[in-house]
């Protein structure tokens with residue numbers, strides 16, 4: 630198997646406070662990999678190290694087989710980094726901002742001009758090339774930032790929470806772009822708080838907490854290992870459902886009740902029977918897929934958005 634990223638035992642402290650405590654994961658070339666974790670988990674620090682902007686205290690990182698410690702220049706050519714905060718010159722046009730970034734990445738002359746047209750097309754802003762960035766929405770600015778990271782045709786693009794606080798149109802554009810980048814063979818490392826984004830976009834993921842990976846693998850592997858099956862029951866008039874002693878306590882959720890169990894089919898059948906016996910009106914009764922949200926809660930004892 631060929632890997633775009635191999636991270637082993639990375640550690641990093643800021644002023645004696647540990648941000649990374651031996652983080653490690655591998656990203657298959659050509660895949661979309663999600664880094665999921667609460668605020669302060671260490672996602673941005675990891676991404677900055679992989680982009681060559683920050684040095685780790687210890688540990689190893691390889692990008693397409695090149696060691697970050699010994700081949701940093703080679704690595705920089707292969708990586709495009711989209712930071713969390715937007716760094717653009719407000720008074721300059723989108724195209725002029727990209728001239729600046731292109732030169733920083735070593736793209737020049739006619740090639741730079743061609744690439745600017747291409748990347749603006751890719752992010753859906755070709756018709757706004759000449760407009761000053763100060764007139765753009767937050768989502769459009771984020772798309773210019775992504776365009777900047779694509780100018781030098783990186784084989785790996787690292788995006789630090791690209792969809793936070795932006796409009797749905799830009800969000801959809803970013804998703805479409807990630808899919809088309811992947812189709813052209815680019816590997817994507819993506820961090821987010823939104824679990825549904827990981828569920829729909831990513832082939833594999835690592836759940837990061839407190840500077841370490843606490844669960845990782847393909848979505849299916851993580852679900853099989855940590856996901857709990859459940860049954861959902863909603864009665865008419867929002868009444869509480871009859872208790873099923875052998876299955877434990879049901880929790881209220883979304884207007885109904887959810888019962889976690891290793892034997893959801895049995896629980897569903899038993900609930901249906903009790904409801905029938907008592908002539909209770911059932912609005913919905915179904916098995917529910919374990920969610921990444923729930924896996925996260927089980928593993929970290931916290932919800933992502935509360936952080």
Ligand SMILES: Nc1ncnc2c1ncn2[C@@H]1O[C@H](COP(=O)(O)OP(=O)(O)OP(=O)(O)O)[C@@H](O)[C@H]1O
Pocket residue numbers: 643644647648666667668669670671672673674675713
């Ligand atoms: N420049 C810095 N100086 C001091 N501490 C820092 C610095 N950058 C990050 N930290 C600390 O390191 C830890 C990891 O931060 P990091 O930004 O990598 O987490 P994160 O998972 O990306 O969080 P977020 O989702 O909020 O961006 C946090 O405790 C944070 O406060």
